[in-house]
Amino acid sequence: MLPDGVVSFGQGQIREVWLTGPTRRYAHGVIGDAIEASGLRVQLADGSILDAVLDKQFVFEDRLAPLVDLTGDSEDEIMVVRSYLNAGAALSLWGVRNGNLVRIAEAPAIGSSHRWLNPVGVADFDGDGTPEAAAVITPHIGGILKLYSVAGDKLVEEESVRGFSNHFIGSRELGLSAVLDANDDNVPDIVLPTSNRRGIRIVTFAGQQFSEIVTLPLSRRVWTAFARVPGDKRSNSLVVGLNGGILAHIHQ
Secondary structure: OOOOOOOOOOOOOOOEEEEEEEEEOOOOOOOOOOOEEEEEEEEEEEOOOOEEEEEOOOOOOOOOEEEEOOOOOOEEEEEEEEEEEOOOOEEEEEEEEEOOOEEEOOOOOOOOOOOOOEEEEEEEOOOOOOOEEEEEOOOOOOOOOEEEEOOOOOEEEEEEEEOOOOOOOOOOOOOOOOOOOOOOOOOOOOEEEOOOOOOOEEEOOOOOOOOOOOEEEOOOEEEEEEEEOOOOOOOOEEEEEEEEEEEEEEOO
């Protein structure tokens, strides 16, 4: 397992998943060190273990591999960042098929080495009845929010909007984003820092049209993950830590 890796847990066929095979073959270090993963491991509901090991021209440039249902089949898949040593990061979807842990679909790589992306999450962001994966491409240099859907063995881009970030270089914290229904229209919305992290943008793709619900200016840069407020029953209430130890409370 990675030294700073995180185990993801599920209730379906896949019960646990984590990144394995620490390697220094990709000297990027964007999430805190130059140790990346060369493999992926799952434990299934029956207790069996499955492994996938990458060829030497790839690494998993991530700390965790969340379980999602992007195919809409009610079975969990694994969403992870797979980086090409010569072409940068790609959003990648893995799962169990015929008793093997395999890559199911993948988006095109960014195209340049040492270029990275940070996933946001999976939901039906445009309200069309099928889920999409959201990710911020190059969150440190002109971050672009993109939505992807599964088409065969590919993740196909559906939407692309500039002006976001959800990470800063060297940070091990990957959760600078949130998914919630901010405007009570029963379509999940996306909460992200602005590209300089001095503001928060809440946006929607409802009806397959991008629009901005609100932009909230901040006195300091976003520094921590977004979190739900303990005991707050409002579904659209969040807190986030800012640089300097300030806590911001976001609510309607």
